[in-house]
Amino acid sequence: MDFSFNDEQRLFRETLRDFVDKEIIPVARDWEQSGRYPTEIVATMRELGLFGLAVPQEYGGLGADTVSFVLTFEEISRGWMGIAGILGSHSVSCFMIARHGTEEQKRQYLPRLATGELRTGIALTEPNAGTDLQGIRTTARKEGDHYVVNGSKMWITNARYANPLPVLVKTDPTASPAHRGMSILLVDTTSEGFTVEKDIPKLGYKGTESCELRLDNVRVPASALLGGVEGQGLRQALSSLETGRVNIAARSVGIAQRAYEEALRYAREREAFGQPIGDFQAVQIKLAEIATQLQAARLMTYWAASQMDAGVRMDAESGMAKVFSSETALQCALDAMRIHGGYGYSAEFEVERLYRDAPLMAIGEGTNDVLRTVIAKALLKGKAHVG
Structure with missing residues (x-):
């Protein structure tokens, strides 16, 4: 195993x-606190071609392998996790259009999405439907x-900049089971x-907006039906969220890496009782634990990414990486704050922001408790293996 x-x-x-060291880290704290976009x-990121990460080369994108995809979100989140959100929702949407769109849809959107001329996101969640996507109420009547679309969406990243915006709707609200009546429309946000x-106020995850949307008799051409066939929307969304989970796992590794770096630096520089606090065994134990859990999360995330590149179906494996890495980010951020003592609670130190950003990783792209049930079901059905 390499x-x-x-x-x-x-x-x-x-x-x-x-890029992160020169352009993100020097400004992240000030811009995050001031709410500056x-x-x-x-x-x-446009100049570097990063908006084309998930766009195939034939449509002008990087067509990046999944390991490179993971590296992108790890490194950017090390600087400022909110920036990774701008790129993350865009990339999941591009992946979905590239995998499930008609040839006409791919040629219409992907080249401009790859350059960042157009940006996008994905509108799934509603006020009464988050984890239970089959419970959405947004409808599209032919x-x-x-299609005439009515409904609302919540927590939509890139909402003020996305066009087109893939929106999960019910084209047949009477279908049973509900997923057979669900479709995705590529909505022109103008x-x-x-x-x-x-914009929804948030504890962390700042730098990008998370918005509430309303669609009131929005007319969408039938040609904007993703893939051209009704009833495929939930399947299309869930297959794309598989990529979203390794995205979240990678962001979690980036947060944990930054927590480790800040804790290590502070332990070397801060003195108490006439010596660096890193000389005290209690601090050493916490540093060792942060480093060990971080490296384990990184390897699990890279492993999941490499399995995706090998063409293996990754429901359980991407879920494992997301669960473990996000829990690691939470613990590492907390331990780094404890090493900083009272200063860790100050907004003048980076660990305070990491502590606020980390919880979203355990919630986004499927809560960890739900993903644990997904993993368990895959194991029980023999669709995933350990060892």
Whole structure:
């Protein structure tokens, strides 16, 4: 089993790390606290071609392997997890269009999404339907060569910048089971009746917006039905969220890495009782635990990514990586804060932001408790193996 990078992946990581160190880390704390949108950082991500990560090369994208995909979100989250959110929702949507879209849809959208000229996200969650996506209430009624869409969506990343925006709807609200009546429409967000109601205030995950949307008799051409066939929406969404889980696992590794770096630096520099606090055994034990859990999460995430590149179905494996890495991020952020003592509670230190960003990783792309049941069912059915 080879855990080393090839030359292309190594160079890619070096380029990302240089970008993060020079353009994200110096401004992250101030911009996050002021609520400033990271326009300049987004521009550099466009220049680096990062909006084309999940777009095949034939449509002008990088067509990146999954390990390189993971490296991107790990490195950017090490600098500022909110920035990774801007790229994450866009990439999941691009992956979905590339895998499930018609040829016309791919050619219409993917080249401009790859350059960042267009940006996108994915609108699944509703006020009364998060984990239970079959419970959505947004409907799309067919009228001639258009659908008329009514409903609302919550927690939508990139909502103010996305166009098109894939929206999960019920084209047949009476279908049983419900998923047979669910479809995804590629909605033009400049359409009459499409409204971004508000930005939702958040504990962390700042730098990108998370919005509530309303769709009031929005007319969408029938040609915007993803894949051209009704009733495939939930399957299309869930297959794309498999990529989203390794995305979240990678972001978690980035948060844990930064927590480790900040804790190690502080332990070397901070003195108490005439010596660096890193000389005290209690601090050493916490540093060792952070480093050990971090490296385990990293290897599990890289393993899941490499399995995806090998074409293996990854429901359980991506879920394992997401669960373990996100729990690691939570614990590492807390332990780094404890090493900082009172200063860890101050907004002047990075660990305070890491502590606020980490909890979302255990919630996003399927809560950890739900994913544990997904993993268990795969094991019981013999669709996943350990050992």
